[in-house]
Amino acid sequence: MIDLVKTTSRSTADLEGELSWPLEEVETKESLWSVSCDPAGKRHYFFLPENKELSEIQRKRGIAHAWLAEKVHPLFSAVVALCPDGLPEKVFTKTLWPVLSVSRVWFVDALVVKSTPEPGRNDARARLGFLDKAFPSGKVEGSLSDYLEAALILAEGRAFCGTRRPCSGKMAEMVEAFVRVDPFDPSIGALEKLDNELLAVWSPYRVAVARNDELDMDIWKVC
Numbered sequence: 001m002i003d004l005v006k007t008t009s010r011s012t013a014d015l016e017g018e019l020s021w022p023l024e025e026v027e028t029k030e031s032l033w034s035v036s037c038d039p040a041g042k043r044h045y046f047f048l049p050e051n052k053e054l055s056e057i058q059r060k061r062g063i064a065h066a067w068l069a070e071k072v073h074p075l076f077s078a079v080v081a082l083c084p085d086g087l088p089e090k091v092f093t094k095t096l097w098p099v100l101s102v103s104r105v106w107f108v109d110a111l112v113v114k115s116t117p118e119p120g121r122n123d124a125r126a127r128l129g130f131l132d133k134a135f136p137s138g139k140v141e142g143s144l145s146d147y148l149e150a151a152l153i154l155a156e157g158r159a160f161c162g163t164r165r166p167c168s169g170k171m172a173e174m175v176e177a178f179v180r181v182d183p184f185d186p187s188i189g190a191l192e193k194l195d196n197e198l199l200a201v202w203s204p205y206r207v208a209v210a211r212n213d214e215l216d217m218d219i220w221k222v223c
Helices: 012-017 056-071 089-115 117-134 144-161 169-179 188-202
Strands: 023-028 034-038 043-049 207-212 217-222
Touching: 012 056, 012 089, 034 056, 043 056, 056 089, 056 117, 089 117, 089 144, 089 188, 089 217, 117 144, 144 169, 169 188, 188 207
Parallel strands: 023 043
Antiparallel strands: 034 043, 207 217
16 A cells, blocks of 8 residues: 655655656547546546646646556546446436546545645645635535535545535535545545445445456446
């Protein structure tokens, strides 16, 4: 298991220097940037909207995804799932996909904070400020993806900055699901635990790591 305490003095450049797989930036039609990797082909991908460049904090997060993918498990970068027959696509895209995408960021942002403490914590504070402005009443409205992003921000405020915001209901349940899993001690078991605790708030479905020989990689098996 990787001891992130030992990465405290490393910069993002140091972490990038430890990567064995090449990084490739790919322009897409999407409006938001994202990351993934190909463990069979041993390559990392940063997907960017057309004519956009990564900000400094986005690059730090991308490097952290890549480092965790190589040093801990590829599912910290790639999100690949096998669903049971009959599972509606809408259920996957609206419920399972957001959880699998957001949960890994908990560990990524912890690595950013460990490797570059001041920028990492400043970003966490900035996102708390954005949340306060977007939802001044404290009540988040939107999709499950919006709720998850808000819960992640609130949890990171607590874990990285010692800042608490009052919340209740399912939002509070999701924040507690995050903080029950130590983001500074990443493992595939910890990621699986977080996925399932977040899913338990909204869904009867759960996930488990399973080997897919056709893809030559581990994937999430939805059950």
